[in-house]
Amino acid sequence: MISSSMLYPEPAVEVVRKGRVSRIAMEHQWRSPVDEDADARQRGDILVSRWTRNDTQSLEVVSPVSTTHHCIAMNLKCTSLTFSHAGKTLVRGRVTAGAVQITAPDVRCRAVFESPGDVLHLFVSPQVLGECFEDTFDRPHPGEIRIDDPRLVRDPALERLGQALAVSQSNDAALGKVFTDSVSLAIVSRVIARHFTVTERQTREASALPSWRLSRAIEYIDAHLAESIGLADIATSTGLTRMHFASQFRRATGMRPHEYLLRRRIDHAQRLLLESKHNVLDVALSCGFRSQAHFTTVFKRLVGETPYCWRMKANVDRQADSRISGSERKISPAGQG
Structure with missing residues (x-):
């Protein structure tokens, strides 16, 4: 043969x-x-x-x-x-x-x-x-x-x-x-x-994760960002085994579950850095990172800057936008007259 x-x-x-x-x-x-x-x-x-x-x-x-x-x-x-x-x-x-x-x-x-x-x-x-x-x-x-x-x-x-x-x-x-x-x-x-x-x-090859299962996975991730989440935990929330969930999730999002989780945590961290007075360590712990060093490493890899530098620049930019907006409001009535 x-x-x-x-x-x-x-x-x-x-x-x-x-x-x-x-x-x-x-x-x-x-x-x-x-x-x-x-x-x-x-x-x-x-x-x-x-x-x-x-x-x-x-x-x-x-x-x-x-x-x-x-x-x-x-x-x-x-x-x-x-x-x-x-x-x-x-x-x-x-x-x-x-x-x-x-x-x-x-x-x-x-x-x-x-x-x-x-x-x-x-x-x-x-x-x-x-x-x-x-x-x-x-x-x-x-x-x-x-x-x-x-x-x-x-x-x-x-x-x-x-x-x-x-x-x-x-x-x-x-x-x-x-x-x-x-x-x-x-x-x-x-x-x-x-x-x-x-x-x-x-x-x-696995088909893409259906939208309703993907929504369940995202909801679970967002609700447990501060906790230690495993692949089995996310897969269980969708009713799938780890193997089937991982392959279907990647086809649906283009990312592995671990990569997606890190990005959601960093997105949440950026909101906290802008909208709260928490220090960098508190933000890191609130987003599921177990150390400030790990949080800083991941944040810089995905965003391009350290959390502290990013927060400083974002606040400066926001203050500048606020001043410009205020100036426009003052000028606007005169222009209308």
């Missing part, structure tokens, strides 16, 4: 016997495989080819459009280029070795190479994608697989497999084919495992 972490040829032999991979050939046209076997495409094989150029002059290339095969492009050396996918520019600049990009069928790509390049291309049929999915997840995929995410992927396992495939040399044609077949299938299996694992993880 093929697994997503397969790094050796032996586990792939059973699938190799199905005759799904052709030999590596050099491309005469970018992303256009050379079929050594005239029936290779018709059988739905993986077509493996390599495109290289050593010229330093700028070169524009456009890919043929395949109606059936995905193209897995594996960059073997650093290069500078502009790469467009379905009319949208994805890359403009340097691309490192090991970067992988996947193009679905019926999508045209265009590139302008500004430096030498070396790219390995695997053209993968729907049949192979389906076989690799079933071998990886022990169940068939419902319908035909289409991978529509064209972003560059950096995966050390894919990089090692691509480099191994690129440098493979053997005087034994049969052995060379087994190795090429095995590594190629390992690459496809890894791509399938990555794509569908990420998709399932995103599907399982």
Whole structure:
């Protein structure tokens, strides 16, 4: 069975016997495989080819459009280029070795190479994608697989497999084919495992905390700012476990519960510093901080100044605003006359 972490040829032999991979050939046209076997495409094989150029002059290339095969492009050396996918520019600049990009069928790509390049291309049929999915997840995929995410992927396992495939040399044609077949299938299996694992993880991701639960959490936090509040306390107020509450709260607010609690405490502290005569220590204790030093550290990190300096400047600004407002009231009657 093929697994997503397969790094050796032996586990792939059973699938190799199905005759799904052709030999590596050099491309005469970018992303256009050379079929050594005239029936290779018709059988739905993986077509493996390599495109290289050593010229330093700028070169524009456009890919043929395949109606059936995905193209897995594996960059073997650093290069500078502009790469467009379905009319949208994805890359403009340097691309490192090991970067992988996947193009679905019926999508045209265009590139302008500004430096030498070396790219390995695997053209993968729907049949192979389906076989690799079933071998990886022990169940068939419902319908035909289409991978529509064209972003560059950096995966050390894919990089090692691509480099191994690129440098493979053997005087034994049969052995060379087994190795090429095995590594190629390992690459496809890894791509399938990555794509569908990420998709399932995103599907399982917690939804945002509903507004009524969020209101309960905020009410609880505001009512207990001076106390030692734990994550379990806030979660209980919403009727959720700590794990579910934390993930949903972060999606709803963009902050972890601890970060949000600190900000609410600092907001409350700012109101007390302006509206009360309490000293800094009393304000700190009233907002749930156990020491003035900790309060000062957090306040300065979030506000940019120490509580004392912030209070002094805020009072000066408020007095200045009050004087300006008083002057305007005095001037106003004369202006109206």
